[in-house]
Amino acid sequence: MKNEGKREALPRCKVHVIESGGESRVGWTTCEIGTNVKFSTESLASYFFAEWQPIVFDALLIAAVVEFCDKIKKRPKLGWGRNFDVRIPVHDPDAWNNESVSSSLRDALQFLTGDLWNLRFVKRQRVLQKPQQGLFDLPAGVVAVIPFSEGLDSRAVSGLMAKELGDGLTRVRLGPKSFDRPRDAAGRTHKFPFAAIPYEVHAGHKNAESSARSRGFKFALLSGVGAYLAKAQRIIVPESGQGALGPTLVPVGHSYEDYRNHPLFTRRMQTFLNALLGQNIKFEFPRLWFTKGETLAAYLEFENSQDWKSTRSCWQDNRHVSVHKHRRQCGICAACMLRRLSVHAAGAQEAKDTYIWEDLTSSSFEKGAASGYKRTKGVQRHYAIAGTLHLDHLAGLRSIPIYQAALDGAAHRLDRAFGYTSGEARGKLNRLLEQHEKEWKAFMKSLGSDSFVGNWVGGAP
Numbered sequence: 001m002k003n004e005g006k007r008e009a010l011p012r013c014k015v016h017v018i019e020s021g022g023e024s025r026v027g028w029t030t031c032e033i034g035t036n037v038k039f040s041t042e043s044l045a046s047y048f049f050a051e052w053q054p055i056v057f058d059a060l061l062i063a064a065v066v067e068f069c070d071k072i073k074k075r076p077k078l079g080w081g082r083n084f085d086v087r088i089p090v091h092d093p094d095a096w097n098n099e100s101v102s103s104s105l106r107d108a109l110q111f112l113t114g115d116l117w118n119l120r121f122v123k124r125q126r127v128l129q130k131p132q133q134g135l136f137d138l139p140a141g142v143v144a145v146i147p148f149s150e151g152l153d154s155r156a157v158s159g160l161m162a163k164e165l166g167d168g169l170t171r172v173r174l175g176p177k178s179f180d181r182p183r184d185a186a187g188r189t190h191k192f193p194f195a196a197i198p199y200e201v202h203a204g205h206k207n208a209e210s211s212a213r214s215r216g217f218k219f220a221l222l223s224g225v226g227a228y229l230a231k232a233q234r235i236i237v238p239e240s241g242q243g244a245l246g247p248t249l250v251p252v253g254h255s256y257e258d259y260r261n262h263p264l265f266t267r268r269m270q271t272f273l274n275a276l277l278g279q280n281i282k283f284e285f286p287r288l289w290f291t292k293g294e295t296l297a298a299y300l301e302f303e304n305s306q307d308w309k310s311t312r313s314c315w316q317d318n319r320h321v322s323v324h325k326h327r328r329q330c331g332i333c334a335a336c337m338l339r340r341l342s343v344h345a346a347g348a349q350e351a352k353d354t355y356i357w358e359d360l361t362s363s364s365f366e367k368g369a370a371s372g373y374k375r376t377k378g379v380q381r382h383y384a385i386a387g388t389l390h391l392d393h394l395a396g397l398r399s400i401p402i403y404q405a406a407l408d409g410a411a412h413r414l415d416r417a418f419g420y421t422s423g424e425a426r427g428k429l430n431r432l433l434e435q436h437e438k439e440w441k442a443f444m445k446s447l448g449s450d451s452f453v454g455n456w457v458g459g460a461p
Helices: 041-047 052-073 093-097 099-113 152-168 215-229 241-249 265-279 294-300 334-346 376-399 401-418 424-447 452-457
Strands: 014-019 028-031 035-041 083-090 116-123 143-148 169-173 200-201 234-236 281-285
Touching: 014 052, 014 281, 035 041, 035 052, 035 376, 041 215, 041 234, 041 294, 052 083, 052 099, 052 200, 052 215, 052 265, 083 093, 083 152, 093 099, 099 143, 099 215, 099 265, 099 294, 116 376, 152 169, 152 294, 169 215, 200 294, 200 376, 200 452, 215 234, 215 265, 241 294, 241 376, 241 401, 241 424, 265 401, 334 376, 334 424, 376 452, 401 424
Parallel strands: 014 028, 014 083, 083 116, 143 169, 143 234, 234 281
Antiparallel strands: 035 200
16 A cells, blocks of 8 residues: 555554543544534434444444544645554454454555554443434345435436336435435325434544545445345445546546545455455446446436436535525536536536536636626636546546556456456446547537637646
Protein backbone atom coordinates (compact mmCIF):
# COMPACT_ATOMS: atom_id res chain seq x y z
CA MET A 1 0.00 0.00 0.00
CA LYS A 2 1.08 3.57 -0.63
CA ASN A 3 3.16 4.98 2.30
CA GLU A 4 3.67 1.51 3.81
CA GLY A 5 6.85 1.53 5.90
CA LYS A 6 6.63 5.28 6.49
CA ARG A 7 4.32 5.19 9.51
CA GLU A 8 6.28 7.63 11.62
CA ALA A 9 6.57 10.17 8.79
CA LEU A 10 2.80 10.48 8.39
CA PRO A 11 0.65 12.95 10.35
CA ARG A 12 -0.55 11.02 13.39
CA CYS A 13 -3.92 11.07 15.10
CA LYS A 14 -4.86 9.15 18.25
CA VAL A 15 -8.59 8.67 18.80
CA HIS A 16 -10.12 7.22 21.95
CA VAL A 17 -13.72 6.09 21.53
CA ILE A 18 -15.50 6.19 24.89
CA GLU A 19 -18.93 5.23 26.11
CA SER A 20 -21.21 8.02 27.27
CA GLY A 21 -19.74 9.74 30.33
CA GLY A 22 -16.44 7.85 30.13
CA GLU A 23 -12.94 9.29 30.44
CA SER A 24 -10.60 9.67 27.51
CA ARG A 25 -6.87 9.09 27.50
CA VAL A 26 -4.73 12.19 27.97
CA GLY A 27 -3.44 13.51 24.66
CA TRP A 28 -5.98 11.55 22.59
CA THR A 29 -8.90 12.97 20.60
CA THR A 30 -12.19 11.95 22.19
CA CYS A 31 -14.99 10.33 20.20
CA GLU A 32 -17.89 9.89 22.61
CA ILE A 33 -20.76 7.54 21.81
CA GLY A 34 -23.94 9.54 22.21
CA THR A 35 -22.21 12.84 21.46
CA ASN A 36 -19.89 12.43 18.48
CA VAL A 37 -21.63 9.27 17.28
CA LYS A 38 -25.40 9.24 17.78
CA PHE A 39 -27.52 6.20 17.01
CA SER A 40 -31.17 6.43 15.99
CA THR A 41 -33.37 4.02 17.93
CA GLU A 42 -35.89 3.73 15.09
CA SER A 43 -33.25 3.15 12.42
CA LEU A 44 -31.41 0.64 14.59
CA ALA A 45 -34.65 -1.30 15.03
CA SER A 46 -34.95 -1.48 11.24
CA TYR A 47 -31.63 -3.37 11.21
CA PHE A 48 -32.35 -5.70 14.11
CA PHE A 49 -35.79 -6.79 12.97
CA ALA A 50 -35.01 -10.48 13.53
CA GLU A 51 -32.69 -10.63 16.52
CA TRP A 52 -30.25 -8.47 18.46
CA GLN A 53 -26.65 -9.21 17.49
CA PRO A 54 -24.07 -7.16 19.39
CA ILE A 55 -21.33 -7.87 16.83
CA VAL A 56 -23.47 -6.19 14.15
CA PHE A 57 -23.99 -3.13 16.33
CA ASP A 58 -20.23 -2.98 16.88
CA ALA A 59 -19.70 -3.13 13.11
CA LEU A 60 -22.01 -0.11 12.71
CA LEU A 61 -20.09 1.69 15.46
CA ILE A 62 -16.79 1.06 13.70
CA ALA A 63 -18.18 2.46 10.44
CA ALA A 64 -19.15 5.62 12.35
CA VAL A 65 -15.78 5.86 14.11
CA VAL A 66 -13.88 5.52 10.82
CA GLU A 67 -15.98 8.37 9.41
CA PHE A 68 -15.22 10.49 12.51
CA CYS A 69 -11.47 9.86 12.14
CA ASP A 70 -11.57 10.64 8.42
CA LYS A 71 -13.12 14.04 9.12
CA ILE A 72 -10.99 15.33 12.01
CA LYS A 73 -7.46 15.02 10.59
CA LYS A 74 -6.61 17.11 7.56
CA ARG A 75 -4.52 15.43 4.92
CA PRO A 76 -0.99 16.85 4.50
CA LYS A 77 -0.29 19.31 1.69
CA LEU A 78 2.63 17.19 0.55
CA GLY A 79 1.64 13.56 0.26
CA TRP A 80 -1.68 12.04 1.13
CA GLY A 81 -1.77 9.53 3.96
CA ARG A 82 -2.35 9.87 7.70
CA ASN A 83 -1.60 7.52 10.58
CA PHE A 84 -4.52 6.63 12.88
CA ASP A 85 -4.35 4.91 16.25
CA VAL A 86 -7.89 4.11 17.38
CA ARG A 87 -9.14 2.47 20.56
CA ILE A 88 -12.74 1.20 20.31
CA PRO A 89 -15.01 -0.46 22.93
CA VAL A 90 -16.91 -3.49 21.61
CA HIS A 91 -18.97 -6.30 23.10
CA ASP A 92 -16.58 -9.10 22.07
CA PRO A 93 -13.02 -7.76 21.69
CA ASP A 94 -11.61 -11.26 21.13
CA ALA A 95 -13.65 -11.58 17.94
CA TRP A 96 -12.49 -8.19 16.65
CA ASN A 97 -8.85 -8.67 17.66
CA ASN A 98 -8.76 -12.05 15.92
CA GLU A 99 -6.02 -11.84 13.31
CA SER A 100 -8.22 -12.82 10.36
CA VAL A 101 -10.73 -10.10 11.24
CA SER A 102 -8.37 -7.30 12.28
CA SER A 103 -5.93 -7.81 9.40
CA SER A 104 -8.65 -7.94 6.72
CA LEU A 105 -10.32 -4.85 8.22
CA ARG A 106 -7.04 -2.98 8.22
CA ASP A 107 -6.28 -4.09 4.65
CA ALA A 108 -9.65 -2.85 3.37
CA LEU A 109 -9.36 0.50 5.15
CA GLN A 110 -5.79 1.16 4.09
CA PHE A 111 -6.43 0.22 0.49
CA LEU A 112 -9.50 2.47 0.32
CA THR A 113 -8.27 5.57 2.15
CA GLY A 114 -4.51 5.56 1.56
CA ASP A 115 -4.07 5.96 5.34
CA LEU A 116 -2.51 3.69 7.96
CA TRP A 117 -4.88 2.27 10.58
CA ASN A 118 -3.99 0.71 13.92
CA LEU A 119 -7.29 -0.38 15.51
CA ARG A 120 -7.38 -1.79 19.03
CA PHE A 121 -10.59 -3.25 20.42
CA VAL A 122 -11.37 -3.27 24.14
CA LYS A 123 -14.28 -4.56 26.25
CA ARG A 124 -17.32 -2.32 26.66
CA GLN A 125 -18.09 -1.23 30.20
CA ARG A 126 -21.84 -1.52 29.66
CA VAL A 127 -23.67 -4.07 27.54
CA LEU A 128 -25.94 -2.24 25.14
CA GLN A 129 -29.62 -3.09 25.37
CA LYS A 130 -31.37 -4.15 22.19
CA PRO A 131 -33.60 -1.53 20.54
CA GLN A 132 -37.37 -1.81 20.69
CA GLN A 133 -38.51 -4.07 17.91
CA GLY A 134 -40.80 -3.00 15.10
CA LEU A 135 -42.67 -4.93 12.43
CA PHE A 136 -40.76 -4.70 9.18
CA ASP A 137 -41.64 -6.05 5.77
CA LEU A 138 -38.86 -8.48 4.85
CA PRO A 139 -40.06 -10.98 2.25
CA ALA A 140 -38.98 -14.59 2.54
CA GLY A 141 -36.36 -15.76 0.09
CA VAL A 142 -34.23 -12.62 -0.16
CA VAL A 143 -31.21 -13.47 -2.30
CA ALA A 144 -29.60 -10.06 -2.80
CA VAL A 145 -29.41 -6.56 -1.33
CA ILE A 146 -28.65 -3.34 -3.13
CA PRO A 147 -27.36 -0.10 -1.58
CA PHE A 148 -29.97 2.50 -2.44
CA SER A 149 -29.35 6.23 -2.40
CA GLU A 150 -30.64 9.33 -4.16
CA GLY A 151 -28.37 8.56 -7.11
CA LEU A 152 -29.29 7.92 -10.74
CA ASP A 153 -27.43 4.60 -11.01
CA SER A 154 -29.00 3.49 -7.73
CA ARG A 155 -32.55 4.12 -9.00
CA ALA A 156 -31.96 2.64 -12.44
CA VAL A 157 -30.11 -0.51 -11.37
CA SER A 158 -32.52 -1.12 -8.52
CA GLY A 159 -35.30 -1.12 -11.09
CA LEU A 160 -33.42 -3.37 -13.49
CA MET A 161 -32.55 -5.90 -10.78
CA ALA A 162 -36.06 -5.83 -9.28
CA LYS A 163 -37.37 -6.89 -12.70
CA GLU A 164 -35.07 -9.91 -12.50
CA LEU A 165 -35.28 -10.79 -8.80
CA GLY A 166 -38.66 -9.44 -7.67
CA ASP A 167 -39.08 -9.81 -3.90
CA GLY A 168 -35.68 -11.48 -3.78
CA LEU A 169 -34.09 -8.02 -3.84
CA THR A 170 -34.00 -5.80 -0.73
CA ARG A 171 -32.74 -2.23 -0.54
CA VAL A 172 -30.30 -0.94 2.05
CA ARG A 173 -31.01 2.78 2.20
CA LEU A 174 -27.92 4.98 2.36
CA GLY A 175 -29.27 8.27 3.62
CA PRO A 176 -29.67 9.95 7.00
CA LYS A 177 -33.44 9.73 6.65
CA SER A 178 -35.66 7.07 5.19
CA PHE A 179 -37.19 7.90 1.82
CA ASP A 180 -39.05 6.36 -1.08
CA ARG A 181 -41.51 4.67 1.27
CA PRO A 182 -44.67 3.31 -0.41
CA ARG A 183 -47.97 4.12 1.28
CA ASP A 184 -51.04 1.97 1.72
CA ALA A 185 -54.65 2.97 0.90
CA ALA A 186 -54.93 4.80 4.23
CA GLY A 187 -51.82 6.85 3.50
CA ARG A 188 -49.66 5.07 6.07
CA THR A 189 -46.03 4.34 5.23
CA HIS A 190 -44.87 0.76 5.38
CA LYS A 191 -42.01 -0.13 7.69
CA PHE A 192 -39.02 -1.50 5.85
CA PRO A 193 -35.76 -2.99 7.05
CA PHE A 194 -32.58 -0.97 6.60
CA ALA A 195 -34.64 2.22 6.43
CA ALA A 196 -31.75 4.67 6.85
CA ILE A 197 -28.16 4.92 8.03
CA PRO A 198 -28.69 4.23 11.74
CA TYR A 199 -26.24 6.79 13.08
CA GLU A 200 -24.99 10.34 12.67
CA VAL A 201 -21.42 11.52 13.08
CA HIS A 202 -20.70 14.89 14.66
CA ALA A 203 -17.11 16.05 14.37
CA GLY A 204 -18.01 19.63 15.32
CA HIS A 205 -15.26 22.16 14.85
CA LYS A 206 -12.88 19.25 14.23
CA ASN A 207 -14.38 18.64 10.76
CA ALA A 208 -11.12 19.49 8.98
CA GLU A 209 -11.03 17.09 6.01
CA SER A 210 -13.58 16.81 3.19
CA SER A 211 -12.12 14.16 0.86
CA ALA A 212 -14.45 11.57 2.46
CA ARG A 213 -12.68 8.49 1.13
CA SER A 214 -14.13 6.46 4.00
CA ARG A 215 -17.64 6.75 2.54
CA GLY A 216 -16.95 3.65 0.48
CA PHE A 217 -16.25 1.70 3.67
CA LYS A 218 -19.47 2.91 5.28
CA PHE A 219 -21.62 1.98 2.29
CA ALA A 220 -19.94 -1.41 1.77
CA LEU A 221 -20.17 -2.30 5.46
CA LEU A 222 -23.84 -1.28 5.75
CA SER A 223 -24.60 -3.33 2.65
CA GLY A 224 -22.69 -6.28 4.06
CA VAL A 225 -24.55 -6.07 7.37
CA GLY A 226 -27.84 -5.87 5.47
CA ALA A 227 -26.98 -8.97 3.44
CA TYR A 228 -25.99 -10.84 6.59
CA LEU A 229 -29.17 -9.98 8.49
CA ALA A 230 -31.35 -10.77 5.47
CA LYS A 231 -29.45 -14.05 4.99
CA ALA A 232 -28.54 -13.04 1.44
CA GLN A 233 -25.21 -13.78 -0.19
CA ARG A 234 -25.24 -11.17 -2.97
CA ILE A 235 -24.68 -7.42 -2.81
CA ILE A 236 -25.53 -5.59 -6.03
CA VAL A 237 -23.24 -2.60 -6.59
CA PRO A 238 -25.23 -0.19 -8.81
CA GLU A 239 -22.30 1.93 -10.04
CA SER A 240 -21.72 2.04 -13.79
CA GLY A 241 -18.28 1.87 -15.37
CA GLN A 242 -17.31 5.54 -15.46
CA GLY A 243 -18.06 6.02 -11.77
CA ALA A 244 -16.51 2.75 -10.56
CA LEU A 245 -13.35 2.64 -12.68
CA GLY A 246 -12.91 6.22 -13.92
CA PRO A 247 -11.56 7.72 -10.66
CA THR A 248 -8.73 5.15 -10.56
CA LEU A 249 -7.90 5.49 -14.25
CA VAL A 250 -7.86 9.31 -14.13
CA PRO A 251 -6.99 10.34 -10.55
CA VAL A 252 -7.30 13.97 -9.48
CA GLY A 253 -3.93 15.73 -9.25
CA HIS A 254 -1.52 13.90 -6.95
CA SER A 255 -4.20 12.35 -4.75
CA TYR A 256 -4.37 8.66 -3.95
CA GLU A 257 -6.58 6.72 -6.38
CA ASP A 258 -10.28 6.67 -5.48
CA TYR A 259 -11.41 3.06 -5.01
CA ARG A 260 -14.77 3.76 -3.34
CA ASN A 261 -16.79 1.73 -5.87
CA HIS A 262 -14.01 -0.42 -7.28
CA PRO A 263 -13.96 -4.25 -7.37
CA LEU A 264 -10.48 -4.34 -5.82
CA PHE A 265 -11.89 -2.67 -2.72
CA THR A 266 -15.07 -4.74 -2.52
CA ARG A 267 -12.98 -7.91 -2.83
CA ARG A 268 -11.18 -6.85 0.34
CA MET A 269 -14.49 -6.09 2.02
CA GLN A 270 -15.68 -9.58 1.12
CA THR A 271 -12.70 -11.06 2.94
CA PHE A 272 -13.36 -8.91 6.00
CA LEU A 273 -17.11 -9.58 6.13
CA ASN A 274 -16.64 -13.31 5.71
CA ALA A 275 -14.04 -13.37 8.52
CA LEU A 276 -16.23 -11.31 10.85
CA LEU A 277 -19.67 -12.77 10.16
CA GLY A 278 -18.87 -16.26 8.89
CA GLN A 279 -21.15 -15.81 5.87
CA ASN A 280 -20.09 -15.99 2.23
CA ILE A 281 -21.09 -12.55 0.92
CA LYS A 282 -20.12 -11.41 -2.57
CA PHE A 283 -20.30 -8.03 -4.28
CA GLU A 284 -21.57 -8.04 -7.87
CA PHE A 285 -21.24 -5.31 -10.53
CA PRO A 286 -23.94 -5.89 -13.15
CA ARG A 287 -23.32 -2.52 -14.87
CA LEU A 288 -19.53 -2.23 -14.48
CA TRP A 289 -18.81 -2.58 -18.20
CA PHE A 290 -21.54 -0.16 -19.27
CA THR A 291 -21.68 3.62 -19.19
CA LYS A 292 -24.12 5.48 -16.99
CA GLY A 293 -25.94 6.56 -20.16
CA GLU A 294 -26.39 2.93 -21.22
CA THR A 295 -27.69 2.06 -17.76
CA LEU A 296 -30.26 4.86 -17.84
CA ALA A 297 -31.29 3.89 -21.38
CA ALA A 298 -31.78 0.26 -20.30
CA TYR A 299 -33.95 1.39 -17.39
CA LEU A 300 -36.08 3.68 -19.55
CA GLU A 301 -36.56 0.92 -22.10
CA PHE A 302 -38.68 -1.18 -19.75
CA GLU A 303 -39.78 1.36 -17.11
CA ASN A 304 -42.02 4.10 -18.46
CA SER A 305 -41.45 6.36 -15.47
CA GLN A 306 -40.04 9.79 -14.74
CA ASP A 307 -38.92 8.86 -11.22
CA TRP A 308 -35.25 9.02 -12.25
CA LYS A 309 -35.60 12.80 -12.53
CA SER A 310 -36.01 13.06 -8.75
CA THR A 311 -32.60 11.45 -8.17
CA ARG A 312 -29.61 13.51 -7.18
CA SER A 313 -26.01 13.21 -8.38
CA CYS A 314 -24.50 16.43 -7.01
CA TRP A 315 -22.52 16.11 -3.76
CA GLN A 316 -22.83 19.80 -2.78
CA ASP A 317 -25.14 20.80 0.06
CA ASN A 318 -27.96 23.34 0.22
CA ARG A 319 -25.71 26.22 1.25
CA HIS A 320 -23.92 26.17 -2.08
CA VAL A 321 -26.55 25.06 -4.57
CA SER A 322 -29.76 26.91 -3.86
CA VAL A 323 -31.65 29.48 -5.91
CA HIS A 324 -34.25 31.55 -4.06
CA LYS A 325 -33.96 29.01 -1.19
CA HIS A 326 -34.81 26.08 -3.47
CA ARG A 327 -32.25 23.30 -3.64
CA ARG A 328 -30.83 22.36 -7.01
CA GLN A 329 -27.85 20.40 -8.29
CA CYS A 330 -24.84 22.47 -9.31
CA GLY A 331 -24.67 21.01 -12.83
CA ILE A 332 -20.93 21.47 -13.32
CA CYS A 333 -19.06 19.26 -10.82
CA ALA A 334 -17.70 15.92 -12.09
CA ALA A 335 -20.77 14.02 -10.83
CA CYS A 336 -23.23 16.47 -12.39
CA MET A 337 -21.35 16.59 -15.68
CA LEU A 338 -21.39 12.80 -15.87
CA ARG A 339 -25.13 12.86 -15.15
CA ARG A 340 -25.81 15.43 -17.89
CA LEU A 341 -23.64 13.50 -20.34
CA SER A 342 -25.54 10.31 -19.48
CA VAL A 343 -28.99 11.86 -19.79
CA HIS A 344 -28.00 13.13 -23.23
CA ALA A 345 -26.62 9.71 -24.22
CA ALA A 346 -29.86 8.02 -23.14
CA GLY A 347 -31.91 10.42 -25.28
CA ALA A 348 -33.69 11.80 -22.21
CA GLN A 349 -34.22 15.36 -20.99
CA GLU A 350 -34.39 17.25 -17.70
CA ALA A 351 -35.91 20.60 -16.80
CA LYS A 352 -33.56 23.56 -17.07
CA ASP A 353 -34.01 24.43 -13.40
CA THR A 354 -32.65 21.05 -12.30
CA TYR A 355 -29.24 22.71 -12.13
CA ILE A 356 -27.65 25.96 -10.97
CA TRP A 357 -25.71 26.08 -14.23
CA GLU A 358 -28.74 25.96 -16.48
CA ASP A 359 -27.00 26.65 -19.78
CA LEU A 360 -23.83 24.77 -20.73
CA THR A 361 -24.02 26.20 -24.25
CA SER A 362 -23.26 29.71 -22.97
CA SER A 363 -19.96 31.22 -24.06
CA SER A 364 -19.40 32.43 -20.48
CA PHE A 365 -19.20 30.30 -17.36
CA GLU A 366 -20.72 33.08 -15.27
CA LYS A 367 -23.63 33.67 -17.66
CA GLY A 368 -24.45 29.98 -17.74
CA ALA A 369 -25.67 30.10 -14.14
CA ALA A 370 -29.25 30.83 -13.09
CA SER A 371 -29.89 34.55 -12.65
CA GLY A 372 -30.98 34.03 -9.05
CA TYR A 373 -27.71 32.39 -8.00
CA LYS A 374 -25.89 34.93 -5.84
CA ARG A 375 -22.98 33.00 -4.36
CA THR A 376 -19.35 33.52 -5.41
CA LYS A 377 -18.64 31.48 -8.52
CA GLY A 378 -14.85 31.17 -8.20
CA VAL A 379 -14.78 27.85 -6.34
CA GLN A 380 -17.53 26.48 -8.56
CA ARG A 381 -15.45 27.36 -11.60
CA HIS A 382 -12.63 25.24 -10.21
CA TYR A 383 -14.99 22.29 -9.71
CA ALA A 384 -16.36 22.75 -13.22
CA ILE A 385 -12.98 22.75 -14.93
CA ALA A 386 -11.85 19.70 -12.96
CA GLY A 387 -15.04 17.78 -13.74
CA THR A 388 -14.95 18.63 -17.44
CA LEU A 389 -11.30 17.73 -17.89
CA HIS A 390 -11.75 14.46 -15.99
CA LEU A 391 -14.43 13.28 -18.42
CA ASP A 392 -12.47 14.54 -21.41
CA HIS A 393 -9.30 12.82 -20.21
CA LEU A 394 -11.20 9.56 -19.69
CA ALA A 395 -12.56 9.84 -23.23
CA GLY A 396 -9.02 10.03 -24.64
CA LEU A 397 -7.36 7.23 -22.66
CA ARG A 398 -7.93 4.51 -25.22
CA SER A 399 -5.94 6.31 -27.92
CA ILE A 400 -3.05 7.79 -25.90
CA PRO A 401 0.03 5.54 -26.18
CA ILE A 402 1.60 6.48 -22.83
CA TYR A 403 -1.49 5.27 -20.93
CA GLN A 404 -1.65 1.79 -22.47
CA ALA A 405 0.66 0.20 -19.90
CA ALA A 406 -1.47 1.63 -17.07
CA LEU A 407 -4.63 0.32 -18.73
CA ASP A 408 -2.99 -3.09 -19.16
CA GLY A 409 -2.14 -3.13 -15.45
CA ALA A 410 -5.63 -2.07 -14.40
CA ALA A 411 -7.18 -4.73 -16.64
CA HIS A 412 -4.83 -7.42 -15.32
CA ARG A 413 -5.88 -6.68 -11.74
CA LEU A 414 -9.54 -6.85 -12.78
CA ASP A 415 -8.92 -10.20 -14.49
CA ARG A 416 -7.65 -11.52 -11.18
CA ALA A 417 -10.45 -9.95 -9.14
CA PHE A 418 -13.20 -11.50 -11.29
CA GLY A 419 -11.43 -14.72 -12.25
CA TYR A 420 -11.45 -13.76 -15.94
CA THR A 421 -9.19 -15.32 -18.54
CA SER A 422 -6.12 -13.25 -19.34
CA GLY A 423 -7.03 -10.21 -21.44
CA GLU A 424 -10.80 -10.50 -20.92
CA ALA A 425 -11.03 -7.39 -18.74
CA ARG A 426 -8.94 -5.41 -21.24
CA GLY A 427 -11.48 -6.12 -23.96
CA LYS A 428 -14.36 -5.09 -21.73
CA LEU A 429 -12.48 -1.97 -20.62
CA ASN A 430 -11.75 -1.01 -24.21
CA ARG A 431 -15.45 -1.25 -25.07
CA LEU A 432 -16.40 0.87 -22.05
CA LEU A 433 -13.87 3.57 -22.91
CA GLU A 434 -14.88 3.54 -26.57
CA GLN A 435 -18.54 4.02 -25.62
CA HIS A 436 -17.67 6.82 -23.18
CA GLU A 437 -15.63 8.54 -25.88
CA LYS A 438 -18.52 8.27 -28.33
CA GLU A 439 -20.99 9.69 -25.80
CA TRP A 440 -18.64 12.50 -24.76
CA LYS A 441 -18.01 13.64 -28.33
CA ALA A 442 -21.74 13.65 -29.08
CA PHE A 443 -22.43 15.61 -25.89
CA MET A 444 -19.75 18.19 -26.67
CA LYS A 445 -21.11 18.58 -30.20
CA SER A 446 -24.56 19.25 -28.77
CA LEU A 447 -23.17 22.16 -26.71
CA GLY A 448 -21.75 23.93 -29.75
CA SER A 449 -18.27 25.17 -30.56
CA ASP A 450 -18.69 28.42 -28.61
CA SER A 451 -19.65 26.91 -25.25
CA PHE A 452 -17.45 27.58 -22.23
CA VAL A 453 -17.17 23.80 -21.76
CA GLY A 454 -15.86 23.41 -25.30
CA ASN A 455 -13.36 26.19 -24.71
CA TRP A 456 -11.98 24.40 -21.65
CA VAL A 457 -11.59 21.12 -23.51
CA GLY A 458 -9.86 23.03 -26.29
CA GLY A 459 -7.33 24.34 -23.79
CA ALA A 460 -8.72 27.82 -23.24
CA PRO A 461 -10.10 27.91 -19.68
